[in-house]
Amino acid sequence: MSCSSCCGIERQFNRKVAAGDLRRYRKRGPMRTAQMLVDALRAEGVEGLTLLDIGGGVGALQHELLKAGMECVTGVDASAAYLEAAAEEAGRQGHTDRVRHRHGDFVAVAAEVAPADVVTLDRVICCYSDMEALVALSAERAQRLYGVVYPRRTWWTRLSFVLLNFIHCLRRSPFRAFLHRPDAVEALIREKGLTRRFYATTLVWQVVVYGR
Numbered sequence: 348m349s350c351s352s353c354c355g356i357e358r359q360f361n362r363k364v365a366a367g368d369l370r371r372y373r374k375r376g377p378m379r380t381a382q383m384l385v386d387a388l389r390a391e392g393v394e395g396l397t398l399l400d401i402g403g404g405v406g407a408l409q410h411e412l413l414k415a416g417m418e419c420v421t422g423v424d425a426s427a428a429y430l431e432a433a434a435e436e437a438g439r440q441g442h443t444d445r446v447r448h449r450h451g452d453f454v455a456v457a458a459e460v461a462p463a464d465v466v467t468l469d470r471v472i473c474c475y476s477d478m479e480a481l482v483a484l485s486a487e488r489a490q491r492l493y494g495v496v497y498p499r500r501t502w503w504t505r506l507s508f509v510l511l512n513f514i515h516c517l518r519r520s521p522f523r524a525f526l527h528r529p530d531a532v533e534a535l536i537r538e539k540g541l542t543r544r545f546y547a548t549t550l551v552w553q554v555v556v557y558g559r
């Protein structure tokens with residue numbers, strides 16, 4: 348990750364944002380698409396499995412999947428503020444001993460991150476410019492299931508990403524959102540030996556689970 352991207356992520360997902368997201372999660376539970384991903388993974392059977400959650404934010408997926416019986420979680424996130432919030436929530440929910448966190452750009456640290464039964468990226472691919480590296484390195488670490496939530500490429504998502512990036516530009520924020528081509532994402536995942544098991548969409552997002 349270039350310095351401007353990593354500073355952009357730290358600035359975008361700062362303490363204030365993390366505190367707000369944590370409050371929201373405690374009040375209302377996971378976002379709709381995160382819940383869809385949790386349900387699709389649970390339907391595959393996750394009890395006793397290990398999870399690698401990349402860019403997990405306040406850890407909604409991690410907490411929900413641990414409650415569903417997953418054995419342990421490794422969370423890798425480029426935002427220190429989010430990792431602090433995820434650790435605080437893990438403590439509150441009483442599963443600190445089953446969670447390990449690592450701060451950093453997953454692409455940069457991937458060689459030191461062990462494979463897991465299940466790998467998830469919930470709304471992460473669109474925060475990262477080098478989609479090819481992020482998807483390839485994460486997919487090859489998925490021993491059984493690979494779950495992703497990322498934006499559809501429609502006229503309205505294209506327009507909103509242009510507007511979003513324009514706002515970041517006006518605010519002089521180095522953070523940018525990326526609307527990667529779904530066919531390119533899909534092709535990379537298939538190349539890593541994974542096939543689709545679940546697919547659902549909302550207006551903006553697609554929720555996909557692949558299996559080996």
Ligand SMILES: C[S@@+](CC[C@H](N)C(=O)[O-])C[C@H]1O[C@@H](n2cnc3c(N)ncnc32)[C@H](O)[C@@H]1O
Binds near residue numbers: 356404423429454470
């Ligand atoms: C939009 S937030 C999503 C957070 C959470 N998954 C959710 O859906 O609420 C994007 C997350 O991806 C993380 N992220 C983006 N690129 C990353 C990378 N290359 N390595 C690790 N984390 C990354 C950010 O730090 C942030 O936590």
